[in-house]
Amino acid sequence: MKTILQVKDLELSFHTFAGEVKAIRGVNFELKKGETLAIVGESGSGKSVTTKSIMRLLPESSSEFKNGEILFDGKDLTKLSEKEMQKIRGKDISMIFQDPMTSLNPTMTIGKQVMEPILKHQKLSKAKAKEVVIDLLRMVGLPNPEERFKMYPHQFSGGQRQRIVIAIALACNPKVLIADEPTTALDVTIQAQILELMKDIQNKVDTSIIFITHDLGVVANVADRVAVMYGGKIVEVGTVDEIFYNPQHPYTWGLLSSMPSLELSEEKLYxxxxxxxxxxxxxxxxxxxxxxxxxxxxxxxxxxxFFKVSDTHYAATWLLHPNAPEVDPPATIIERMKTFKGSKYYKQAHGGEA
Structure with a gap:
């Protein structure tokens, strides 16, 4: 698959009264056309800062690119002016933010808000743009889109507002869609609907998605590949099955062990x-x-x-060094592996035994 976005050796700092905060410390990853890459980790690990740096949404007065490149369509986004970035934001790279209520303007109808990027980036008349908006609202699952076009954000539920935010992000058929914890503010039932919607939309519009979350349960349902972030660095990257069923970094073990599961017999979460x-x-x-x-x-x-585990799986841990002592994962990880005994990842981890 073609690589559509590549982040190389990215280093970014914030200048504060307390000193220089080295928020991103040598991050590398790539995004393939049509795939979903999930970036996971605790709060403060650098997930959102990384993606906001791609969109150039961090304040220039307090943030600074120290090193590295963000390559998109042959351009290094770190070197572009604000005017040049405005031509890319919303058109080629769009973002779905965490809280749909704060993402929408309460004084504007939702029709005008969805129409705004279309009028900015596409040479369409208002009448044609309105048709596109109504089709978008219908695609994201809002009933009676002609009537909803004239309504305001406060007249919608949380799940419906998130659908509107997704419609805005998709208005110009972006090549890359960044979803920054898009389901965190929603209840579990609506979360499932939004995740299903995003998968359905990706199949229809063939966009590449970077999905930011701290919820590994969400990752299992949406991602093709997973990058685990800690302390401003990526510490493990692999396919979703490799990360879930053959994790190698102790931090990934900790994240998986702290995730509730109906299959596990442990009464207390780690x-x-x-x-x-x-x-x-x-x-x-x-x-x-x-x-x-x-x-x-x-x-x-x-x-x-980084040590190579497979052609698609790498982890930055000294436990993978040939001279490192042999260490067994936590019991919860081994038990989780046993729920997937038929997989090649389980067999690799247990010497070919099934």
């Missing part, structure tokens, strides 16, 4: 001890070492490189 690192003074070695019971001495001294 909680990762400690707190994320202070990026005013980033740790020298592995940022997760002080929270990990599997940490080695070298983790405190030197940051691990």
């Amino acid at each position: 909680a990762i001890p400690g707190t994320p690192p202070d990026l005013l003074n980033p740790p020298v070695g592995d940022a997760f070492a002080l929270r990990s019971e599997y940490a080695l001495q070298i983790d405190l001294e030197e940051a691990p490189p």
Whole structure:
């Protein structure tokens, strides 16, 4: 598949009264045409900052690109002017934000709000743009779109408002759609509907999606590949099956162990001890070492490189070094693997035994 977006060695800092916060520290990933890449991790791991840097939505007065490139359509987005970025935002790269109520203007009808990017980026008359908007509202599942066109955000439920936000993001058929925790503010039933809607829309419009979330349960339903982020870095990347059923990084083990599951017999959920690192003074070695019971001495001294697990699976942990001691994953991870005994990932992890 063709690579549509590539982030290379990205480093970004915020300048604060307390000092320089090194929020993104050498992030690398690529997005293929038509795929969904999920970026997961705790709050403060750098997920949203990474994607907002792609859109260039961070305040220039306090943020600074220190190194790296964001390559899209042959252009490095970090080097573009604000005027050049305005031609890309909403047209080629769109974003769905977390809270639909704050994403919508309460003083404008939803029809005008969905029409706005169409009039800005496409040479259409208002009458033709209105037809496009009505088709979009129908596509995202709003009944009676002709009547809804004239209504205001407060006249819709939370789930309906999120559908409107998705319609705005899709108005110009973007090549890349960034969804920043789009279901967090919704109840579980509506979450499922929105996720199903996004999968259906992706099949129809052939867009590539970057899905930001801290909820691994959501990831299993939407992603093709997963990048696990911690302390401003990506620590593991692989297909959704590789991350769920053959995880290699202790942080990924912790995230999976803390996820509730009907199959697991544990009565108590695991909680990762400690707190994320202070990026005013980033740790020298592995940022997760002080929270990990599997940490080695070298983790405190030197940051691990990426080790190859398969052609699509890489993890930055010294536990994969040939000279590292053999370590078994937590019991919850092994038990989770057993629910997937028929998979090649389980067989790889257990020496070919099924």
